[in-house]
Amino acid sequence: xxxxxxxxxxxxxxxxxxxxxxxxxxxxxxxxxxxxxxxxxxxxxxxxxxxxxxxxxxxxxxxxxxxxxxxxxxxxxxxxxxxxxxxxxxxxxxxxxxxxxxxxxxxxxxxxxxxxxxxxxxxxxxxxxxxxxxxxxxxxxxxxxxxxxxxxxxxxxxxxxxxxxxxxxxxxxxxxxxxxxxxxxxxxxxxxxxxxxxxxxxxxxxxxxxxxxxxxxxxxxxxxxxxxxxxxxxxxxxxxxxxxxxxxxxxxxxxxxxxxxxxxxxxxxxxxxxxxxxxxxxxxxxxxxxxxxxx
Numbered sequence: 001x002x003x004x005x006x007x008x009x010x011x012x013x014x015x016x017x018x019x020x021x022x023x024x025x026x027x028x029x030x031x032x033x034x035x036x037x038x039x040x041x042x043x044x045x046x047x048x049x050x051x052x053x054x055x056x057x058x059x060x061x062x063x064x065x066x067x068x069x070x071x072x073x074x075x076x077x078x079x080x081x082x083x084x085x086x087x088x089x090x091x092x093x094x095x096x097x098x099x100x101x102x103x104x105x106x107x108x109x110x111x112x113x114x115x116x117x118x119x120x121x122x123x124x125x126x127x128x129x130x131x132x133x134x135x136x137x138x139x140x141x142x143x144x145x146x147x148x149x150x151x152x153x154x155x156x157x158x159x160x161x162x163x164x165x166x167x168x169x170x171x172x173x174x175x176x177x178x179x180x181x182x183x184x185x186x187x188x189x190x191x192x193x194x195x196x197x198x199x200x201x202x203x204x205x206x207x208x209x210x211x212x213x214x215x216x217x218x219x220x221x222x223x224x225x226x227x228x229x230x231x232x233x234x235x236x237x238x239x240x241x242x243x244x245x246x247x248x249x250x251x252x253x254x255x256x257x258x259x260x261x262x263x264x265x266x267x268x269x270x271x272x273x274x275x276x277x278x279x280x281x282x283x284x285x286x287x288x289x290x291x292x293x294x295x
Contacts (some may be wrong), residue, residue, distance in 0.1 A: 118261025
């Protein structure tokens with residue numbers, strides 16, 4: 001089957017044995033967590049900053065707590081603003097300027113004025129009480145992005161809208177260290193319950209382990225998985241990203257902060273056994289990101 005872009009989330013429940021990393025997180029979550037709502041990677045509406053969400057033995061899709069992922073936004077066409085296109089995440093540089101990171105294949109040949117995003121939302125059909133529409137002044141896709149291989153699948157918008165400082169809209173952290181095999185991660189997005197099915201309106205999330213690059217290359221072929229890609233999923237399938245949420249986040253939890261470790265990019269089918277989801281590897285692309293956000 002030809003590569004299918006990952007643009008919504010498939011949320012079929014699957015069971016997995018708890019990893020050593022999950023056991024470590026269980027111990028971590030029993031300790032008080034200091035919440036710094038002004039910094040990146042915080043989930044101030046959750047008492048433990050959401051660390052306990054990585055502990056469950058059931059690896060599957062659930063509805064996220066409303067507004068508990070303040071960095072995620074819904075990217076839309078300015079021509080059809082009521083329709084969700086892709087996911088993306090807010091980041092902020094040291095000068096306080098916000099940027100929006102998504103997948104390059106979401107914005108191919110686009111201009112910044114052709115897009116907008118809903119941020120601070122839970123239900124994708126409405127801004128609700130806490131949501132805001134954001135606009136962009138610049139858009140840069142990676143110069144080495146390939147639409148045939150999805151290598152370097154990343155793009156960065158500069159946000160022109162002045163954003164409020166609150167619990168509902170806040171930046172995610174960029175990684176300072178690499179992921180490791182077996183590390184648990186969370187994918188969030190507005191996804192379907194089956195491949196080709198209708199999308200639920202409320203944000204959902206799923207926990208999945210990161211696979212080694214060699215395992216991913218064994219599944220897809222060595223040439224298909226580059227150093228700019230990271231895979232995550234369970235061997236038996238049943239949980240994955242699928243059509244509709246490209247550009248969305250793969251989050252990991254480090255030092256009491258949530259980090260944007262991957263960007264939903266591509267895969268074969270949806271939630272198939274031995275076919276993990278493929279994400280743009282943010283740590284490998286971080287130097288390029290820093291250039292775009294003037295760090």
